Every structure is written in C-alpha cells, then in structure tokens.
Amino acid sequence: MSDKTDITLTINGQSHAIRVESRRTLADAIREDCGQTGTHIGCEHGVCGACTVLVNGEPVRSCLMFAQQADGKQIRTVEGLADGDEMHPMQRAFMENHGLQCGFCTPGFLMLAVGVLEREPDISDHDLVDVLSSNLCRCTGYQNIIKAVRAAAVEMRQS
C-alpha cells in the first residue's frame, strides 16, 4: 500500500517531482501534491467531468487516471488558461454569458471546451452540444454554457 514511486507531472509547463502510491489518482496528485486546486472532484467515478484536464491535448477525467499514468505527459489545467491578467477567450465568454453560478463544475467545462475546440475548431453545433453533455452542471441549466462556448469558438477560430 505504501509503495511509492517517483514521477514527474508537468502541469501548465511547470515540472512537479512527486512521490505517489500507485493508487493515487491524477486528480488528487494535481490538487494535493502539486497544489493546483482549480481542478475539482465531483464524483470520483468519471461521470460529472468536474475534474477534466488536458493530458497531451486530450480532455481526460483526472479522477479516473492514476497519477503514474500521467508521468512525463503534458498536463493542462484551468490555472494555465489565462495569460497573466488576460483571460482566455473561453473564460471571458463564460463571464459575459453568465455561464457559471457556483463555479464548481466550471474548470471542467472550460478544459473540456478548450480541448475540443483546439482539436476541432469547426465542430458542428450538434456535436458541440453532444460533447458538452458529457459534463454535469447543477446550477445553470447549460444554456449559458453552450452560448459561452459558441461565442468563444468564434473568437478562437479568428485568433
């Protein structure tokens, strides 16, 4: 149980040399061992998507991945979206469209949406809603999240 392994997590370009048990989830390692608490844990069984981060560009549920599986890979979390004071277009769109209330699910939605749009900038509206339906939000009723992601998609295509 206490057999620990040395791994390196690269989060938003910064290396974190940590020592973890094999069973430690990536979500716990990001939050507790690397101190990046913007990634939230909502269900620990891969349904709600609050813990979504990008691993080598792909949206991943960090509660379903072991930290060791992410050793040496490029991880991006919500903390890495803004460029200093300048928010990412996705963050700004969420603010302008009231795409968040309590904000707990928000980091997961931001990373899911950014990950998908970077890979597939011209995704159809239907497919976009399909992708967004993989995460849960309990406050907004989703419509403002969808509006925000559409608005950010336009801006991301232009930039």
Add this chain to the structure above:
Amino acid sequence: MTAAAKPGLVGQSVTRKEDGPLLRGQGKFAADINFPNQLYMRVVRSNYAHGNIVSVDLAPALAIPGVVAAWSFADVSEIPPIDFRLTRLEQLAAYRQTILAKDKVRYVGDPVAVVFAEDPYLAEDAAEHVEVEIEELPVILQADGEIGEFRDGLPTETALIEKGYGDVDGAFAKAHAVVSLSLSIGRHSGVPLETRGAIGRYIAETDMLEMYGAAKVPHWNRDQLAKMFGRTAANTNLFEGHVGGGFGIRGEMYPEDVLVCLAALRLGRPVKWIEDRREHLIAANHSRQQTHHIRAAIDRDGNILAIDNEFFHDQGGYMRTHAATVPDLAAAMLPGPYRIPAYRVLGHIRLTNKTPGGTYRAPGRYESTFVRERLLDAVAAKVGISGVEVRRRNLIATSEMPVTRALETLGTDIVLDSGDYPKLLDKALNGIRWDDLQTQITSRRKAGELVGSGVAMFVEKSGLGPFDDVRINVGTDGLVEVITGAASVGQGVETVIAQICAEKLGASYDNVSVIHGQTNRIARGLGAFASRVSVMTGEATRQAALKLRDKALAAAAELMQLTADQLDIVDGEIVRLDGGTGPSMTLAEIAKALEPGGNLVGDSEPGLFAEASFESKHMTYPYGVHVAVVSLARDTGGISVERYLVAYDIGKAINPMLVDGQIVGGVAQGIGGALYEEFTYDDRGEPLAVTFADYLMPTAREVPDVEVIISEDAPSPLNPMGLKGAGEGGTNAVGAAIAAAIDDALGQPGAITQLPVSPQRVKALLNAKV
C-alpha cells in the same frame, strides 16, 4: 435630500463580481482548505436500512499505523442530538439524529463510527477495518403503509400537519361534482456538484473553535455548535468559502459538521472531512417524496368551491434540522394562485428506513404545485373546458389583493402581498404564441407525432424575515466593504448586494466588496434560504447605503463649505449638483477626515460607516406560469422536452441576467425531478441510486433552451425597491407542467399521476391506449 438622477445599477445585467477567481481556478471550496498537521476523517456508515447495533469494534482500525483515533457512539454520548432550525414541533424532538447511531441504525448510510488518520486514503482503508455487527430488523419503506415503531414505543408517524379554513364539508355537500385524485412525487434532492465538506480547527491559545466549509446558515450553526459543546458563540466561528451549489440541502447542520469540530477540540489538530459522492447520495438530505389524496368540490362551471387533501410525507430515518418545514410548506402553499373558498389539509409526517429528508429548492411547493395543478387539469376535463380556461376562472383577481389566506407557515401569516395573476398568464401564452402552438401540435399529430403542451401556475414565497443587518465601511483607500449576515451558495449574492450599495451610496461597483458567511465579522445573520437574501439583505443594504451617503455628504459639506443638498456622490467622488467647479473630494478623503484623530471626528464615533437593520414579519409572494411542450417516442416511450417557457413576476429584478440564470437553472432541476432523478430502494432498503450512473441528472442534451419572461408588474409593498425572490420559481411548477404536456401528448387526460415519469411508464400508457 434628493438623490440626483443617475444611471441606475439596480436593474442592470452587470457581469458578476464572483466570476474572476472562479474562472481562474482560484476558488476556495471546502476541499481546497488545508491547515498544517491536519487529520482526515472518514465515517463508517450502516450497510443496513434498519437494525440493532450488536457491537462496534474499533480495535482493528486503531491498530493501523497512522490512525490516530476512532469513535463509536459510546465516545460521543454526551453530545446532544442535532436540533431543529425551522418549524419546530416539540413532539418531534424525540426523533432527532445523534451524531453517531446509538443502538439502532435507521437507514443505509447512518453514521455508526468515525476514524481519524494522517492521510485520507488511509482513513478510508481504516474505516473498512471497523467491525460493525448489526442484527437486521424489518424495514418500513412506504410512508402511507402501516405505522411502525421508532423506538421505545414511539410511532413512526411523528406528527400531523393540520391546516384549513372555511366550510369544507358544506361545500362538498352542495357541490355540482367532486374530482378526486391520488398523486405521488418521487424522492430526489439538490445534489450539488460539490459534495459536502467540513474542516474543524481549535486554536488552544485563544480558546477558539473554527469550522470551515460552512454554508447557508453559518450563524445558526455557530450558535448550535457552541451550545452542543458547552461553549459560547464568542469563541466559536464559522467561515464560508466558495460553495459549490446549495439548493436547500447544503449548509444545514449534519452529524459530520459536529464530528470534525469535536475531533478538533479533542485531538488538538485540524480535522478535515470531504464527502465522497456515494456518501452524498445516501447521507445528505433527500427531499420531495409525498403521496397525496386530494378532492375538489366544484360547481358546474369548474369553479372550485373547496379542496380537501390528505397526504403522507416520507421523511426517512430521522427528523433533521428542518423538522416539519417541508410538509408544512406543502400544506400551506397548496392553494396557490386560486380563489379557494374553503380548504382542509391533513399531512402525515412518517419516518421510513431511508435517508432523512430536508428542503430542496421550492420545498413543499414543487410537490403541492404538482398536486394542485393536476387537480385543475382534472377539473377542466370534468367540466369540458381547457386547462387555460379553468385556471382563468379560478385565479385570484388583482382587485382582491392583498389576500390573507388564513394559513400560516414558517412562523408567518400567508398574505399574498401583490400580483396580477391573469395578466401573467396572458404574457406567458403570448410569449409561447399559444394559438400558433396549438395549430402546430394539431398538424403534427395528424402526421402521426405524439406531441402535447401543458400549462401550470403557482405562487412562490420569498424574503423570509424576521431581520437582516448590514454594516458598510468605507476605507481610507476608498474601498467599500458591505458586511452582511447573508450566505452565498453560488447564486451571485456579492453582485446584487454590490449593485444596490453602489447605486444608493454613489460608489463605483468595482470598488464595493461584499462579505458573507463570516461569523467573526457580524454578530448575527440568518443566511441564505427561502429566497430571502435579495429581499432582506438587499433592503438592509439600501438603508445602510443611504445612511452612509447622508453621513458622507454632511462631512463633505463641512469640508467644502457648502450645504449637503448642493452635493451628490458619483463613482465615489463628491460633486456639486450645480455643476460648479472648484475643489472636489472623494469618499476616501472623507474617510480620512473621519479617521480616529481626523479633523471631522468630533464627539461621534470615528470612521466612515453606517449600519442598518431591516425587519419584516411577512414574506413576499412572487408568482409564475410554466408552459411545457413535449414529444414522445412511440417505440420507446422516450420523452423530450421541446420547449419550455417561464413567466415569473418578481416585483423588481436587481440583475435580470442573474434572475434569468436562476430560472433556467431551476427549470433544469425541475426537469430532473419530473423525468430522470429518483432515489430508489430495493425491498430491504438498500439504496439503488448511489452513483451518477444511477442517479440521472439532466445534461446539456436534456435541457431545452428555456424561454424566460421576467415580469415586474407587482412590486412588493413590503420593501421600497419592491423586491421579491428569484431562486425557486424556475423549479416550482416543472413537474406539473410536464405532466400536463405528457397527458396532452398521450391524449389521455389525467394519465400522469406520479413523478418522475419514466419512458417505461409512457410506453405502458401507450400500449394501454391501443
């Protein structure tokens, strides 16, 4: 003094003060709070729905290195059970929950023991090593079945709720017809995305007990914790950080909150507890489950002469902090927006071997609106008129306002303060283009589709008093701090309070910050429930801001050698109303002049600040109309909500964007309860919905683009801004409207008698029709 005409912030959809940190991943939710040297708590929960505790052996857990302590009831027996916060009935006291189960368990999830360890993974391992032996007892799973025994001869029917007025029996005796229905609402709940969490910390050198992770009602919980531990409120403090959704269930006092604090006191180290999702689904408050048997006496035109209702409320294993609140609200609010000349209700509060219940957004009203609106539809079918027409005939007219209901709830008499119900019905029907919609539905049906529409109306309640205090300070840096006794569960409290303060004071919105949920900053506060914050804290803020404005202008007048009525405050700057130039001043400079030792202090208390309290004995009553359009899949019984419209009159919207957000989010939760979400149990009381794969919450696929009409026809006469609460109107009538729309799509009036409506149920109804 006249306030100059300024572009008002109240009524503007400004972006939220809350958003920046939340979008940047800088939120401080319970799980994000850590203290050096902290321990982690894990609760050992009953795997049986009902049983006698034969033994609890903590030794195997304690033997694991890194486990610091473990307790069963024997270790916490001096701690009293958790008390009631609202709607106390003395006879319910015997049914309260202790922080660990004493000699019986009463639901799967009942806390039996608790372990404390150096690491959360280790705490979870250790909890599995606590050996609990339970002798299983027969379970009660039906609230309307036989009454059983709670303990010591106490019946599982804990109380009866009786309300009413008028000559009900006389009305039934002379009725043209009687319409009777039996209706049920399923067990579901708020289920916020953030699970519960609590961190207890004891600072020995100052004898201070602190709890982090508080929400909703921090002051009440502080007072209770102090009382339970024999401490004082002065050396007990609760702190609310970011809160990942409340919806009624979060922030109530639960056993785990008491346990982390007790452990912090006893073990001398900070103690952290973060709930996992399975725990949340079996341990945090459930809600809603009721069965009603309702009758209406009507005349030949479909006018209701009397309503007689008997219902059974499934409370689960214990009476928790809400005591009789939910069934009481269901009983008191059932008459809704209609002129009901006589009314009688009998509610049975029953314990079952399921998770205990509490409030969930629109508590008692989601339930009784479903029941009342099903009844209205049945009356319409009985006399052969439309659902819209039966409502028009029975609605209270504006000329009758205010209406005293001869009913009371939450310690207040129900007085419907203002409203134009028929006008809002028109707005809703125009908004959805009702006549066109009916034409479309008719033609789609001809083409073989199963499609239908439904309308439901309701009265909400909001702005529960009796008081709220606010203190506003202006610092020498010009920053304005509004200190409230409110709480924020993610609904945008900081934004709306800052809007009111900035407008009334004349400060810049960006310079206003709002404090909530910090018991060390303000002596008392009632928190956030019953859609009360905008009304109560909002009005207290308005009063304090105006006082502060007068104080600042008086000081400025002295410094500028003018009279106060020649001056105004705009964006934190004192300006001359006549537009005259000359030396100007800022709020910051006035704050400096009023500092201790400042040149303007004189005999009064130093500082640029003001305080106000707003007291209110009555609630305000917003009201709404929901319209649903659904289609059904003939082959699977699948239900899709194609369109949804909410028209809601809230008197005055401080921030329409936030009101819209509250309504749309509320609709999504209502759709969950109407179609997807249900806590089901097997016949031994084993819960079957313990993950998000079993407990189905709506996703972006299931929630339609909700059309919202925010109406301001009926400002509340109970506060000068005319405010009513926005939080619960989106949820209230969803079950009712969707049930009516499914009936209509099936072509079977009255077919839907139970929520949630599953595809299997629709399929069975379709098969029965053939």
